[in-house]
Structures are given as C-alpha cells and as structure tokens.
Amino acid sequence: MTDAGMETDKVAVVGAGAIGAAWAIVFARAGFSVGLYDVSEEQGERARALISERLAELDRFGLVGAPVHEVRKRIAIGTDLAAALADACLVLEAGPERIEVKQAIFADLDRLCTEDVILTSSSSALTASRIAASLEGRHRCLIAHPGNPPYLLPVVELVPAPFTDAAVFDRAAVLFSRAGMSVVRLAKEVDGFVFNRLQGAMLREAYCLVRDGVIGVDDLDAVVRDGLGMRYAFIGPFETSDLNVAGGIEAHAARMGKAYHTMGLERGQDDPWTEDLVRRVTEERRRKLPLEALGERVAWRDRRLMALARLKASVIHDDA
Ligand SMILES: NC(=O)c1ccc[n+]([C@@H]2O[C@H](COP(=O)([O-])OP(=O)(O)OC[C@H]3O[C@@H](n4cnc5c(N)ncnc54)[C@H](O)[C@@H]3O)[C@@H](O)[C@H]2O)c1
Structure with missing residues (x-):
C-alpha cells in the first residue's frame, strides 16, 4: 500500500472545546468527515451550536466553499470515543492543556487506533516527548499546534519528537495541507514552539x-x-x-x-x-x-x- 493509500477521508477530533470545534470546521470545510468526541455531553452540545454559528458567519464572508448544511452534516458529535475514531486516518487531540490528561488520552488512542493512524496533539506548550514517550506507538505521535482560530489562521506547526517516524511526519503534512492549512515543519522540539x-x-x-x-x-x-x-x-x-x-x-x-x-x-x-x-x-x-x-x-x-x-x-x- 502506498502512503497515500493509507488515508481515509475521515479524521477524529478528541475534545470539543474552542480548538476541537474549530478543527472540526477546518476539516469538514475541506471535505473530510469528522468524528468530534468529548467526555462531556454538554460540551458536545455547546460545540454543535458554536460550529453552526461559526459556519454561518464564515459563509457570510464567502469562506466555506460548499453549502453550509452539507459541511455541518460531515461532523458527527458524540461521547463515544470508538465511534469517533472508527475509520479515521488522523486524530487531532484538543483536550485540556494538562500533561496527565493528555498522557491518558494518548494511551487510549494508542490502544484503540490501528497502527497506521496518525496521532497529533494541538498542545500549545507540551511536547510529544512528554506526552507519548512511554507508548508502544509513539513513532506515530507528534504535535500539530494551530493558531486560534485555525479556520481563520491557517498556519499549523508540526513538531516531531525525536521518536516520531519521518514518514508519519510527511503524511501528517500532506493531510493538514489537504485541509487547507499552511504547514510549517519544525526540525526539533523547543518550548513554546515557534x-x-x-x-x-x-x-x-x-x-x-x-x-x-x-x-x-x-x-x-x-x-x-x-x-x-x-x-x-x-x-x-x-x-x-x-x-x-x-x-x-x-x-x-x-x-x-x-x-x-x-x-x-x-x-x-x-x-x-x-x-x-x-x-x-x-x-x-x-x-x-x-x-x-x-x-x-x-x-x-x-x-x-x-x-x-x-x-x-x-x-x-x-x-x-
Ligand atoms: N485556545 C487557544 O488559543 C489554543 C491555541 C492553540 C492550541 N491550544 C491547545 O488546544 C488544546 C485545547 O484548547 P481549548 O482552548 O480548546 O480548551 P478547552 O478547555 O476549550 O477544551 C478542552 C475540551 O476537552 C474536553 N475534555 C476534557 N477531558 C477530556 C478527555 N479525557 N477526553 C476528551 N475530551 C476531554 C473538555 O470537556 C473540553 O471540551 C489545549 O491543549 C490548548 O493548549 C489552544
């Protein structure tokens, strides 16, 4: 199978706060299906309302590129992690900025996702070295740090840990580019990224x-x-x-x-x-x-x- 052959048209977003909801808009707007997961049902409802509002505003400025109701339909929001992850080729973790929470989420993701799925974190300051070092699948983990909100600031910093596989890094760059992001590759980890x-x-x-x-x-x-x-x-x-x-x-x-x-x-x-x-x-x-x-x-x-x-x-x- 070629690298491109591994990719499906679905991504999963873990954490439906400000950044998770925004990532859902970015990928759905680019034609991907999105499984948006949160531990809190209430937060999922908030994300649903926020996504509808933001899509309507973006549309007013001609920044959606497809009928809004179609884009909205591509996003499935829920509290079932396995359902959100099913068939995804890329996971975007956007949970709270706390090391123990991110480590626990990544341990679950590494256990639940098949080997070819790329696991990224939106973390603003925690490195993949700190989040994923102990995982068997650490080679498929990296940081994908956006500006806020990513549906308006297209830059994303991809930051590999020393253990991140180069082919995974390249595949992640292609997927974020397909989502319309301006991909910047850091050569190594540095506190605060760039x-x-x-x-x-x-x-x-x-x-x-x-x-x-x-x-x-x-x-x-x-x-x-x-x-x-x-x-x-x-x-x-x-x-x-x-x-x-x-x-x-x-x-x-x-x-x-x-x-x-x-x-x-x-x-x-x-x-x-x-x-x-x-x-x-x-x-x-x-x-x-x-x-x-x-x-x-x-x-x-x-x-x-x-x-x-x-x-x-x-x-x-x-x-x-
Ligand atoms: N807000 C920003 O400006 C910004 C910019 C770039 C990156 N980031 C990073 O993005 C991440 C998310 O930031 P945010 O501002 O969206 O935070 P937020 O607090 O708005 O959202 C976090 C969400 O994670 C959910 N959550 C908690 N535990 C969870 C778990 N175990 N599994 C799944 N979801 C869980 C919460 O219910 C909440 O909805 C953080 O790591 C942050 O540093 C934030």
Missing part, C-alpha cells in the same frame, strides 16, 4: 516598555496594529528586513545588526547576528528571491498594503 516564542518575544518587550514608562498600552497596540502588523499580514520579519534596505537582508544586518544586538543586551540577551548566521539567512532569502527581483517585490508589497489599507478603511464603516 508561534508562541515569537509572540512571547514581542509581548516581553511590550511589557518592559510599559513598565519603564516609555509608552502606554493603547499606543503600543497602535504601533503593531497600524505599523508592524500591517506588513506581517503578508510577509514575515525576514522578508520585511530583506525588502526594507537596498541590497536586501545582508545589507540590513550590516546596517542594523549592532543596534539590535545592543537593544538585546539591555534586556540581558546576548545573541548577535554573526556573519555565519547572516550568511545562512541571506542564502535562503536569495534562493527565494534574487536580488534583481527585490524592487518588483517591494512594489508587490505596497500593492498588498494598499489593498489592506482599503479594507481597514471600509471596516471602520462596517461593524460586521
């Missing part, structure tokens, strides 16, 4: 600036909302730096590296952008975008910012 480490870096500095009386909370939010965040809707921090200086990211590092290092030292962080590191980043950027194409890309970025500026202006008059 999404929350980046978020944390900005938030730590924001707290320091408010603490030190440099800026107020509202003004700090405006710097991100009306500045940095506008660019980040289309390009990340590396591409931003690449496009901001003639000569690209290498020139940016030569011009700004020392100043950023000094700002880091002020916070007790001694992480200079060394020549080697800048060379690695530059090489990757130049493979993605040759220096000759930089000007064209800057014009593209500006057109994206114009479209965003128009959208933000229209939203002021539209409270939807």
Whole structure:
C-alpha cells in the first residue's frame, strides 16, 4: 500500500472545546468527515451550536466553499470515543492543556487506533516527548499546534519528537495541507514552539516598555496594529528586513545588526547576528528571491498594503 493509500477521508477530533470545534470546521470545510468526541455531553452540545454559528458567519464572508448544511452534516458529535475514531486516518487531540490528561488520552488512542493512524496533539506548550514517550506507538505521535482560530489562521506547526517516524511526519503534512492549512515543519522540539516564542518575544518587550514608562498600552497596540502588523499580514520579519534596505537582508544586518544586538543586551540577551548566521539567512532569502527581483517585490508589497489599507478603511464603516 502506498502512503497515500493509507488515508481515509475521515479524521477524529478528541475534545470539543474552542480548538476541537474549530478543527472540526477546518476539516469538514475541506471535505473530510469528522468524528468530534468529548467526555462531556454538554460540551458536545455547546460545540454543535458554536460550529453552526461559526459556519454561518464564515459563509457570510464567502469562506466555506460548499453549502453550509452539507459541511455541518460531515461532523458527527458524540461521547463515544470508538465511534469517533472508527475509520479515521488522523486524530487531532484538543483536550485540556494538562500533561496527565493528555498522557491518558494518548494511551487510549494508542490502544484503540490501528497502527497506521496518525496521532497529533494541538498542545500549545507540551511536547510529544512528554506526552507519548512511554507508548508502544509513539513513532506515530507528534504535535500539530494551530493558531486560534485555525479556520481563520491557517498556519499549523508540526513538531516531531525525536521518536516520531519521518514518514508519519510527511503524511501528517500532506493531510493538514489537504485541509487547507499552511504547514510549517519544525526540525526539533523547543518550548513554546515557534508561534508562541515569537509572540512571547514581542509581548516581553511590550511589557518592559510599559513598565519603564516609555509608552502606554493603547499606543503600543497602535504601533503593531497600524505599523508592524500591517506588513506581517503578508510577509514575515525576514522578508520585511530583506525588502526594507537596498541590497536586501545582508545589507540590513550590516546596517542594523549592532543596534539590535545592543537593544538585546539591555534586556540581558546576548545573541548577535554573526556573519555565519547572516550568511545562512541571506542564502535562503536569495534562493527565494534574487536580488534583481527585490524592487518588483517591494512594489508587490505596497500593492498588498494598499489593498489592506482599503479594507481597514471600509471596516471602520462596517461593524460586521
Ligand atoms: N485556545 C487557544 O488559543 C489554543 C491555541 C492553540 C492550541 N491550544 C491547545 O488546544 C488544546 C485545547 O484548547 P481549548 O482552548 O480548546 O480548551 P478547552 O478547555 O476549550 O477544551 C478542552 C475540551 O476537552 C474536553 N475534555 C476534557 N477531558 C477530556 C478527555 N479525557 N477526553 C476528551 N475530551 C476531554 C473538555 O470537556 C473540553 O471540551 C489545549 O491543549 C490548548 O493548549 C489552544
């Protein structure tokens, strides 16, 4: 059997809270059947109402891509774990963020699922090493960490444990891509993964600036909302730096590296952008975008910012 041959068109979601209900929407919207399980019947009912509401809203913005009632019908909600797991090729665990609960859920999943089923956890901070190390089927376990809500923020971080099988990792990437997610593969486990480490870096500095009386909370939010965040809707921090200086990211590092290092030292962080590191980043950027194409890309970025500026202006008059 080929790897693709192992996949069915069904996934199971374990835990029907905010993230579990959102995962159900993501996969059902992409055409998968979804078994959505929760220990609590009440929580299942809440998820049913939330899914209907969110699907109706998404549809209003043209973000469902199929008749809502059909998408809703693909999601079966219940308190029977075996029924939710039946025929699923992928399990998304979205239970409480407590290690003992996740370990118990994964032990059940490993016992109940056939060997070819991939087991993922949405955990924001617990690694697969901590959740699944003692399981016989630990090779098929990994983290698939979404942003919230995943039906609007498409990124998912796939994080393998040292024991995660490479073929399982690849199959998981294909399945999440089929669900319309933007799949990011981490090479190894790190506390907080990448999404929350980046978020944390900005938030730590924001707290320091408010603490030190440099800026107020509202003004700090405006710097991100009306500045940095506008660019980040289309390009990340590396591409931003690449496009901001003639000569690209290498020139940016030569011009700004020392100043950023000094700002880091002020916070007790001694992480200079060394020549080697800048060379690695530059090489990757130049493979993605040759220096000759930089000007064209800057014009593209500006057109994206114009479209965003128009959208933000229209939203002021539209409270939807
Ligand atoms: N909320 C976020 O912003 C966010 C973002 C990314 C990842 N996550 C992660 O996703 C996971 C779920 O987060 P959430 O915000 O949806 O939590 P939540 O508290 O809203 O939902 C957890 C659900 O799990 C259910 N549950 C409890 N024990 C269970 C068990 N043994 N089996 C099955 N279900 C069980 C609860 O009834 C509840 O419905 C957590 O690991 C969290 O860290 C959350």
